[in-house]
Amino acid sequence: MSRPLTSLPNPIRPAFDKGTSEGSVIVNIGPSHPATHGTIQIVAELSGERVVRTDVHCGYLHRGFEKECESHTWHNLIPYVDRLNYCSALINDFAYCEAVEKLMGIEITPRCRYLRTLLSEYSRIADHLTCIAAALMELGAMTAFLYLVTIRDYIYEHIADLTGARVTYSFGRIGGLARDLPEGWLKRLEEILDQMDTFTGRVHGLVDRNRIFIDRMRDVGVIGTAEAVNWGFTGPILRSTGAPRDLRKDTPYLAYAELDFEVPVGIKGDNYDRYYVRMREIDESTHMIRQVIDKLQPGPISVDDRRCTLPEKHLVYTEIESLINHFKLIMEGPQVPPGEVYSAHEGANGELGFYLVSVGGGVPWKVHCRSPSFVHVGGVHKMLDGYQLADIVPTFGSINMIGGECDR
């Protein structure tokens, strides 16, 4: 190839291309970079090793989620919703399904409510494991990465026993779930939860009081509560500043009002607090899952409403009404009455909201996802400016920017 590399088009226009002072250098980090997890481009102005200002560019994974959703039925777009926050895909499924159920006026069955709570917490554990593993790997703690990814792999195989897929499941359905738990699933769940303490205990032992870790993470990427709220931070980042804001406690949904759990908060709002808040949230989620297992009762998992629930197969093959119902639900989609709704769940990163607009019919008019990662990327420069170049990597890892959710 004899084409000069500079002849390729530049997809972005940075906010600044001249330094503010003599001797400052403008450096481009990303978008194909090993240590930024996901495709993000940070144009940083450096004065020596100190970061003067940054301009963060996202959008390299914009896959047209909203436009795709406008041409699929309410059920068919569940795989697209899955791939928003692909680390904790079940939370996205259930947040979307609940928004549609609010529009349709459907109330889910108790067993479905408990199972959705259990699986949301299970997904949240997987997401926190991924975030911490990647953040620690960037600092050089490869062993901690391997420990956490091993236990995460056990979780993936276990969820694959239930849903059929390891990473993106498409398991939620409007009005319920795709299928019920198989034999022995809960027993394996208890085994994995027992091992969880061992694995996280090992990581705590390796890292918590490690001098290098503390030097790199304490007092780095600090943000205060008022500033965090102004810049729209929610989830573990807001909690690390000391504010106990959690949608599971503030505006309870699913079965969270019945569960007994704490909301871990940090002290200073730095990287170390964000790491520790996530580790404590894994413990709290394990505790919540054990409570839900005790409360689980046998029963139907999908509401018996022919507007959204597919009829049983043996009825479809024998009765004409079920056949027509099945056909219309698949071909035209569930008919959702006109209206609009905004419904938010506590995702692993913060407030994950869905704003749906329906004009009646089986195809949505608009499906908008309020993604926490996008808002966090808009405010991350507050945590990067003024620190060292080498601090960009752990700070960016600690906000858990998931590309699919940020760019949608």
Next chain:
Amino acid sequence: MGAEVFEQVRTALATQAREAVVAHGILALTIEPASLGEVARQLKGTFGFDMFLDVTAVDWPERDPRFDVVHHFYSTQHRVRVRVKTRVPESDPTVETLVPLYGSARYMERECHEMYGIVFRGNGDLRPILLYEGFVGHPLRKDYPKQHEQPLVPYRESK
């Protein structure tokens, strides 16, 4: 507690709000575009809606004014949400920016601008954020065909 806050907001903004409805736990106000800045300042200052959640738009091509610009606010104190809708025509899709009040509005207004073409008066930085330089058009409008691609790199002939 949420209902009281909604009543207070509804009475205070009775002159500016053309419509105020509580649906699915959210108070939805419909206002004129010119009063958006004033309403946002009151919501933040007087009623404690300190977190700005989202701004997006909805395209109704058959209707004039064509776009609904929708803002969502959340109060960490009262734990309730408010939706503010304004209608802007296609000929002048301009609303006031909320960047001086909320930092998180920066990126979200950029996204709304590139997807629908809504202009935020006062926001000097409306560069594309999810799309790239050189992209022509506003893809989330209903008249933009979904599969109309604008590749940056020309395709090679594959064998």
Next chain:
Amino acid sequence: MTTPPAPRQPSAAFEYLTTKKDEFVGWARKFSLFPYPFVTACCAMEFMSVSSTLYDTDRFGAALPRFTPRQSDLLMVVGTVTHKQAPILLKVYEQMCEPKWVIAFGVCASSGGFYQNYAALPGIDKIIPVDLYIPGCPPRPEMVIDGIMKLQDRIARDRHPIITKDF
């Protein structure tokens, strides 16, 4: 005007030596792959799993990722590539030295997946040549290992000329 000389027919001994050389170089190259993980989306989760303890790519010699294209020979494009990302992918590909191989990991990199709209590139083979396609959304780690083994077979069977027309 003299006629050009007739091309020299290589002797049998020469061909035996070059075959053995190709086998040796192929064996060395297939067990020392240096991947450049061009990671974008959900397939990254499976890439992390396949490089870790339970499904190990270190067994194949393909463990150490070289995060600079200059030092790597296997470009693994993991996840969806959008039109905004396409110039970056092409830049990375062109910076790699020969011999280089490209794996399209996941169905989004192979053909665009189920994103058929204005934003996603319908397959990376529209801009760079691809040697191996691993479909799946995302593919199971066993599929990835199967794919790497197929690529290794291909590298082993390939001809590895020491002097090419560019050098």
